[in-house]
Amino acid sequence: MSKPNFNQAIEKIDRVNAQDPNTENYQGKEHPKELLYSQRMTETLLSFEPQASKELQIAARAQHIARWKIDRNTYPMDRVGYLKWREELKKMHAQLTSEILQDVGYDDDFIDRVSFLIRKKMLKKDDETQTLEDVICLVFLQYYFEDFAAKHPDEKIVDILQKTWGKMSEKGHKAALKLPLDPKSLSLIKQALA
Template sequence: MTTTPFQNASKWIDAENAQDPNHEIYQEKSYPKELLYSNRMYERLMNFHPHASEAVQIASKAQHICRWKIARESYPMDRVGYLRWREDLKKFHAKTTATILEKAEYDDAFIDRVSFLIEKKLLKKDEETQLLEDVICLVFLEFYLDPFVHKHDREKMKNIILKTWNKMSEKGHQEALKINFSPENLALIKEALGL
């Protein structure tokens, strides 16, 4: 039975992410951290926008591909260092994914489009970049907000929530409010947004 380029690319992205030495416990099971993130991104995308293009589907899975290979600590621990790390990561994720897509025999135009999405170009202007950003924010709010709440003070958290909210579309906002937050986190979100 022949496999499609999409099936091959998905399998190879998963294989890369499965090598993450960092693990996360979810529902009493241990997962390689970036593989779990990739699966959450893809599932959220398909729930939120079931007719997403193949390019967005791959970009969602590869959003953090091999992220552990570029450590935050290898950059200055200030705002400038953080922003440079984020920019370098985007390029690294796009390049790593492009290599996989070449192997899966996608054409150059498709590979360029996936790279464009992973690098989050033309946010707010390009519909698919915005869709991907909505999914990133929804996954953050659903799965990663709570650990952040335990690490940062209330004012910093309100700032993080507001920045996240401002990156999202109206459709993304509506979807975010359906997430089953803890009462404490929901109160924090409402306070941050002035609801």
């Protein structure tokens, strides 16, 4: 059995995400959307938790692997439909990542741990799951919140922010309040926390 190769695992995850047909313009250049997202996840994780385990680093990188393959529109456009869609995505992300990790020589224990994290099991009880959730929330707030907020009424945004805040740890809250957010986003966050 060859020694597991972390860099190879990351490269393979990136190769899948580079196939995303959806793109995002960032710093004047078009990027495959999920590739950009996964790079932001890694960057945010390593600044938030520099000692993150390899399992956690891979889970963060693969958080949205091939997300475009299961379209939100294939589920009812209500809360139940949304939750079913999210559950299916988590299963797919865990499955694809497990296959990649097997390919590059990781053992079952390592693979099971990464799947556990991707499926966000034991939130609030498992430190690494909590760290992953914090990083997901921080990436959302820093890179996606402003556009998202512009498309919805303030009351809905305040409600979403309160739910997001509830999933985060104290350390996550502190990091969120230090993000370079625009005044409108900051005022919505303040309303949510009031």
